């Protein structure tokens with residue numbers, strides 16, 4: 001029985017066409033759908049008992065799943081794209097993520113042709129397993145502050161990898177703790193007693209025969225992390241070197257080379273390329289944000305349609321909680337954000353692929369913008385998603401707190417995304433630096449790409465919003481101009497404040513809070529703009545484009561309402577115009593309401609992937625919650641172990657012994 005069928009009948013758009021719009025193309029949809037079903041129907045990928053497993057059992061189970069996934073990839077000759085979807089739907093962080101997601105890309109981006117020829121075939125056949133060992137106990141954000149040393153020894157033509165202090169211990173790398181045979185290790189290059197910056201080195205950590213650590217290497221897991229199950233399927237590790245020697249040709253030498261004689265040769269490749277792997281991964285993290293948020297929103301939306309509280313008249317049904325305006329005002333912006341992040345990630349991927357191609361051809365001019373966009377959007381989308389998942393838990397009331405709602409584990413596994421691959425505040429400060437530089441160069445350099453609007457800064461500083469009615473806000477030009485003016489005005493105001501400081505670095509430190517707000521406003525502008533640009537494309541299917549248009553306005557006007565202080569303080573909007581935007585937002589929520597279930601069905605998530613009783617496709621929540629309770633190990637017996645030993649003696653004590 002489908003308890004949500006009435007809801008599904010209310011929708012006025014073609015759900016199958018929306019599934020294609022969400023996936024990006026019919027091919028992508030079919031590919032994703034095939035992998036989702038493959039995983040859902042395979043008992044090895046069962047995940048419901050995960051939060052109950054002890055650490056060793058949990059990790060062993062992850063290894064079993066990874067081995068099975070790898071066998072499927074080989075046996076079914078899956079393409080790289082298919083393997084990525086498979087990984088998504090298996091839904092379990094594993095050492096393979098770092099091997100494929102960072103170790104291989106680091107060699108691809110920073111290795112010479114010769115190095116790629118040697119290491120990539122081994123890695124791609126998984127004959128070696130690698131990780132990305134950058135962060136240390138004492139330094140994560142400040143990469144130039146890393147303490148591990150790689151000292152060149154001209155006598156033996158080797159680097160000596162060493163951890164000189166406790167704080168230089170590598171700490172956090174995923175896959176390092178128990179599984180990696182190799183690592184790309186970031187260390188201070190020392191040649192002839194001189195420090196020559198931080199570089200990547202390929203270091204073998206464990207024997208390929210018996211997997212034991214090689215001499216001079218101390219390696220292990222750093223211990224349990226937040227939540228049950230969750231990210232504990234990953235062996236984040238600690239690593240120390242005691243004068244470990246590696247051949248010279250294991251330094252990744254695309255950016256700088258060290259010759260046999262101990263000479264440093266700089267290629268034309270900018271030093272920043274050493275950070276290139278992070279640009280790649282941050283871009284994938286933006287795509288993952290839309291997946292995680294859409295998943296939480298799918299659960300909360302379906303459950304909000306099933307759940308009823310209050311409002312019963314004459315014994316009739318109570319009100320579905322999704323019909324409360326307050327519920328809508330919390331849920332629908334998250335639904336709109338999931339779509340917004342999906343489309344901005346599509347754009348970001350194309351930007352990244354373009355930069356990658358250019359880098360391969362030694363053309364580096366677009367790298368700073370790619371860095372700013374990937375850093376900023378990673379920060380913006382992961383912060384909103386982590387907060388959004390928690391909001392979805394609250395939207396589900398008490399039942400959202402049950403592990404069987406799927407939300408606690410999703411939250412626990414997701415939140416480190418706000419920290420890894422760059423702390424979100426640190427990343428926004430990088431965007432701010434890029435923007436301040438753009439403003440300072442306005443006189444002699446035409447801004448392009450995502451900062452092109454800064455080229456119109458004079459008019460954006462003068463013109464105020466012309467919106468007169470709530471309907472006036474349903475105009476892409478009016479909305480985009482509002483976001484451009486806010487971002488430009490905030491950036492210019494901050495640049496003027498910065499100019500008052502004699503020492504720019506001192507000014508940057510003092511104004512950091514304002515600078516982060518400038519960066520956030522710029523990134524929100526990018527997301528809003530890319531959503532409107534998406535709507536200019538041909539989007540087939542009855543009512544699909546119209547529904548997306550509604551979501552686009554919800555996303556933009558929700559942000560405008562949330563940050564109305566900025567829009568008012570910069571003088572672009574009057575309080576009346578801000579309140580008209582809010583009135584329009586209420587109307588838009590009413591338009592989303594009948595389509596809400598169809599909009600989350602369009603994510604096309606299997607019940608396996610959702611992993612949530614509250615978010616079941618058929619809405620059959622209560623019987624399944626009730627059934628699941630009885631499957632808890634505590635209910636194996638009526639009288640629990642420990643009762644006779646610890647509780648019964650208390651019950652049997654004589655009353656006079658208690659003086660309470």
Ligand SMILES: CCCCCCCC/C=C\CCCCCCCCCCCCC/C=C/C(=O)SCCNC(=O)CCNC(=O)[C@H](O)C(C)(C)COP(=O)(O)OP(=O)(O)OC[C@H]1O[C@@H](n2cnc3c(N)ncnc32)[C@H](O)[C@@H]1OP(=O)(O)O
Nearest residue numbers: 066069083090094096100101141143272275371420421422
């Ligand atoms: C069980 C089932 C299994 C299934 C298996 C199936 C098999 C699968 C097969 C295939 C599937 C494929 C799978 C793919 C999966 C992909 C998933 C990936 C998962 C990811 C998991 C993530 C885990 C986490 C990893 C990490 O966290 S790694 C460590 C990351 N660390 C950081 O991010 C540190 C943050 N700090 C910094 O980035 C920087 O140091 C800094 C803050 C930018 C420092 O700034 P500053 O002090 O100014 O430094 P300088 O060095 O001086 O640089 C200034 C200069 O450089 C520019 N810059 C900075 N960064 C970059 C950059 N990244 N790119 C380009 N340019 C950069 C900056 O703008 C300055 O430029 P100017 O001088 O011009 O101003």
Ligand SMILES: Cc1cc2nc3c(=O)[nH]c(=O)nc-3n(C[C@H](O)[C@H](O)[C@H](O)COP(=O)(O)OP(=O)(O)OC[C@H]3O[C@@H](n4cnc5c(N)ncnc54)[C@H](O)[C@@H]3O)c2cc1C
Nearest residue numbers: 132133134135139140141172173174416419420421422425
């Ligand atoms: C689950 C997980 C997986 C990870 N996987 C890997 C991996 O595979 N490989 C790897 O190398 N690393 C990995 N990391 C490490 C991760 O990249 C770092 O933790 C991250 O870059 C943040 O650095 P940090 O821990 O030094 O934070 P810190 O920089 O110490 O941050 C602490 C606080 O200080 C603030 N702060 C720091 N600097 C500034 C500044 N300049 N201005 C203002 N505020 C500042 C931050 O905002 C934050 O609030 C992983 C981390 C986690 C949690």
